[in-house]
Amino acid sequence: MPHHERESGTAPTLIQSVRRAVRLMDQLERRGGTGSAKQLAREAALPLPTAYHLLRTLVHEGLVRNDSGAYRLVSPLRRGPGCGTHEPALGIQAWVDTLSRELDAAVYFARYLDGEVRLDTVSRNPARPPVGEWADFRATAHAHAAGQSLLLQLEPEQRDEHLNRHRVTALTAHTVATRGEFDRRLATTPRRRPVLEHQEYALGTACAAVPITVGTAAAAVALSIPAAEGARLRGLADRLQERAERVLIAQTFAVAAAGHEP
Template sequence: MTSEPTLISSVRRALRLLETVGAQERPVSAKQLARQTGLRLPTTYHLLRTLVHEGYLRKLDDGYVLGDSVDLLGHPPRNQLLLNRIRPILTALRDELGAAAYVSIFDDGEIRILDIVDSASAPRVDLWVGCTEAGHATALGKCVLRELPDHQLRDYLARHPLVDLTPRTATKPQELRRRLAAGPIMLDREEYSLGTACAAVPIYDGARPGSLSVSVPVGKLDRLERGGQRLLAASEQINRAMSLTI
């Protein structure tokens, strides 16, 4: 008769936590991890502290992501590696400008938000229409569209109607193209949501274009205009961080 192997329960629990964090595209909280793994919350916190200490997880403001030590085990999802490197840049930008910060990327023909860093004093925009449908009306979306080769832009516009979200939204392709010609900082003056202003600059993940953007109430638009150089400097930091993430 073959005897059952001796298993160490704490190791198994830690591995379940790593697997669960690794399956997420965004940071996941301790409470969410406890629910998803069926562990008691105190046990979850104890294991998470150990995994963070050993470098297998990293604790961000809104949850946990895989840490650098996971590189020794294989290849974690690229978006998590990017998040691990760019989150401190976004946090610093939010704190300096007093504005919510966003990173988006053009992925498989769609504009997708990779991360958002906000706070009680710098809340995010209510994304009542997703960026996949409203790229023409947001600073972050227009910034990505401006970077696309013409054939990709034409393909995107053929698949995405220019929906009228506010009286300021561009609903005709020629008007959108005129707005895309602006630069180097792309602005959204209440095109997506009345009362909200956004500014965005391009970033690149290899060949994939993306954007770094910030949002404020429209009455504070001058804050974004004054912070333009800071936004450009942060985009250069993100480009360097992305180039290091293989």
């Protein structure tokens, strides 16, 4: 019997969650498409709470059905055309718009491409307008949550090269003002956890960002709210991470359905 993974003091990365979900789906297929949470956890060598969490996500995505505690595979890992999962099919713009309404916050999708931070998509929600780009987002990654999350995902040499080109400067009284201080902050920040920042890029605004790494591409989903609502930020960040995890899991099986490796 395989040894169960040990629960550590840190949360699993999004990619680890995807891999674990794949293992659960694989075990369901091996069992003929049905099994209990305890059976699947044991056979996939996962802690039972982890298996329950991932099975709930798979049920949410329409990949697994829960029939009174018996989990049933809705379709095989490599499904036919027309069986894609719902959230990735919406597209990034529709997804961030939906997140903005659900979280009651402005939402952003950013990537690190060709040595620069790129803000690809911003939610369209008049009730929660995005932060105005008063200082170039590309040059101020150290000051906003999306940029900090992207920088944390880079290799040290790549991050050094970026910060040598775009030097750390104070944008507000709350911004880390020196490179040394910023390096120390990154060294003590968990690489895969949500990043929170309060009024570092823009006064009156609090932000959070969640990292997403697929292959060699670094990306982040971020949100912003008025600083006066800062007490909501940690809870919103946790919800944002949960939704990002769901999308990665769904996207992995969408790729598998097309006959490609995730």
